[in-house]
Amino acid sequence: MILFSSLDIRHSIFVIPPMFLGEEEVRKLLRMEELVPAMRGALRDLSAGKVEQPMRLVLPVAEHQGFFAVMPAYGGALGAKLVTFYPNNKGVHTHHAMILLFRPETGEPLVTMDGRLITEMRTAAVSAVATDALAVEAQEVVHG
DSSP: OOOOTTOOGGGOOOOOOOEEEOHHHHHHHOOHHHHHHHHHHHHHHHHTTOOBOOOOEEEEEGGGTEEEEEEEEESSSEEEEEEEEOTTOSSSOSEEEEEEEEOTTTOOEEEEEEOHHHHHHHHHHHHHHHHHHHHHHHHHHHHO
16 A cells, blocks of 8 residues: 655645536526525625625727626625627627636636526516515505
8 A cells, every 4th residue: 555645635736627507508507486586685685785796897899889898796606797798789699698606715716607598587587576575565555
């Protein structure tokens, strides 16, 4: 038996390449019934000041009538959405996005995901949360 007395696994660097999830993988994994409560919690945390989310940086791409935006955030999870908006696109989507997540403790990249579908579903989920909240308020006003 060979002993590796000089090898200390606690100080070894294991390079694990970050995952990539394309739109089809995202479609298989993301479920609206899980997303709505997750967005409710995320909005609550944002309102409570538990999330650092600076204003998005928008870079005009005037030559091509488009925009490029960067939206970083930290609230336990660390990540950023990079999105383009080209309203005059024909034959391709007007919005494209990538979402990058990092390990908060070390800054290591964890996953890059196609963000177009995530953005669409997140918008719908936040709309559902807002509708629920407004319906409760309206009910209180009517029955109040």
